[in-house]
Amino acid sequence: xxxxxxxxxxxxxxxxxxxxxxxxxxxxxxxxxxxxxxxxxxxxxxxxxxxxxxxxxxxxxxxxxxxxxxxxxxxxxxxxxxxxxxxxxxxxxxxxxxxxxxxxxxxxxxxxxxxxxxxxxxxxxxxxxxxxxxxxxxxxxxxxxxxxxxxxxxxxxxxxxxxxxxxxxxxxxxxxxxxxxxxxxxxxxxxxxxxxxxxxxxxxxxxxxxxxxxxxxxxxxxxxxxxxxxxxxxxxxxxxxxxxxxxxxxxxxx
Numbered sequence: 178x179x180x181x182x183x184x185x186x187x188x189x190x191x192x193x194x195x196x197x198x199x200x201x202x203x204x205x206x207x208x209x210x211x212x213x214x215x216x217x218x219x220x221x222x223x224x225x226x227x228x229x230x231x232x233x234x235x236x237x238x239x240x241x242x243x244x245x246x247x248x249x250x251x252x253x254x255x256x257x258x259x260x261x262x263x264x265x266x267x268x269x270x271x272x273x274x275x276x277x278x279x280x281x282x283x284x285x286x287x288x289x290x291x292x293x294x295x296x297x298x299x300x301x302x303x304x305x306x307x308x309x310x311x312x313x314x315x316x317x318x319x320x321x322x323x324x325x326x327x328x329x330x331x332x333x334x335x336x337x338x339x340x341x342x343x344x345x346x347x348x349x350x351x352x353x354x355x356x357x358x359x360x361x362x363x364x365x366x367x368x369x370x371x372x373x374x375x376x377x378x379x380x381x382x383x384x385x386x387x388x389x390x391x392x393x394x395x396x397x398x399x400x401x402x403x404x405x406x407x408x409x410x411x412x413x414x415x416x417x418x419x420x421x422x423x424x425x426x427x428x429x430x431x
Contacts, residue, residue, distance in 0.1 A: 178203050179242025181362060182270075184263065186217055186224065189275060189323060190247035193355050194222050200359070205241070230259030233266050243362055246308070247275040250300045260304055264311040271314040271366070273358060277301050278319045278347050278373060284405035289371045289413050297407075316361055316368055321347035321375035321409060323354055326429065332389035340399040344406030346385045347375045350429060352422050360419050373411045378425035385426055392430040 180203040183190045190206065197204045198221070207227035208214055217224040225237065229248060244267050250256065264272065279298035281287045296302035305317055324331045329351065335341070349357075357374045383400040390397040415421070423429050 180205050180240045182238070182241045182244045183207070184227065184229075184244065184246045185248035186213070186222070187247065187249065188329065189320075189351075189354060190245070191217065191220075191222075192351055193245065193247065193358055195220070196355050196359060197362075198222065202362075203240075205237070228259070230255070230262045238267070238270075241270055243271045243273060243366075245273045245275065245358060250277075250298065250304055252300075256300070257303055257307055261307045261311060264308045268311050268313055272308065272312045272316070273361060274305065274308050274315065274317045275358070276305055276317050276319045278321050278375065278407075278409045280305060280319055281407060281409065284407050286408045286410070287373075288410040289373055314369055317371045318357060318361075319371070319373050319409075320354055320357075321349045321373075323351060324348055325351040326392065330389065330393060331386060332393035332395060335386055335390055335398055336395060338398045340401055341382065341386070342403045343381055343383045343400040344403055345408040346380050346382055346426060347407065347409045348385070348426060349375050350423060356422065357414065357419060365417065368417070372414050372417070373409050374414060375409045375411045376423060376426045376429075377411055377415065377421055378427070379408060380426045388427060388430045 181197055183194050183206045186194060186206040186208045194204050194206050206217060206222050206224040208217060208224060209228045211226055214224050214226050280296050280302040281293060282295045283297040293302060309315055361368055387397045
């Protein structure tokens with residue numbers, strides 16, 4: 178059985194590693210700090226200390242089949258260069274890059290075939306292009322905002338806010354974010370290209386965050402009507418066979 182290497186064991190990476198292991202996969206993780214290594218080891222995960230840009234030992238990559246890069250974009254001046262160097266070491270492997278819908282402009286409706294001239298987060302878009310130039314077998318997944326109903330509850334983001342701008346919500350639950358990656362590992366092992374990963378169904382922030390606040394029993398802020406907003410389609414992901422746990426974001430808080 179080939180081992181899955183997860184570079185970056187933060188919120189998404191850790192959840193993915195635990196789920197893959199529970200499903201019987203061989204998983205190896207990396208994290209930057211020795212303290213985090215100890216914590217992950219105590220959780221039963223195989224892990225070693227690693228920072229982007231560093232060389233790998235040959236034994237660390239000996240049985241690696243798929244690599245998931247789940248390192249959030251950094252403001253560090255050497256982030257993109259380090260990402261490029263890490264990808265160079267892994268160029269023969271199948272790489273799944275966990276990216277973000279912030280690669281798209283800040284307003285408009287977007288699918289995977291839309292051209293991008295003004296990304297809302299240029300670093301995210303540049304990171305994708307760097308990995309794309311180097312990797313031979315690359316799958317890029319642009320995730321919407323990641324959340325769950327416990328440790329990353331969107332209602333908590335509304336605390337102490339009196340007013341926010343209304344607009345379309347582009348979010349994805351922790352369960353589905355992990356589920357999408359697992360789907361491409363187990364069911365679509367040769368898939369490459371680009372996929373958006375956001376919960377299906379159009380919903381405005383006013384409805385979504387009202388439900389989230391009610392779920393926590395906290396006040397709901399006011400919502401300011403705006404003329405421009407961003408909506409991301411995940412139709413391509415559904416067509417390739419992935420089934421979302423929730424067919425619409427309103428189902429999450431029931």
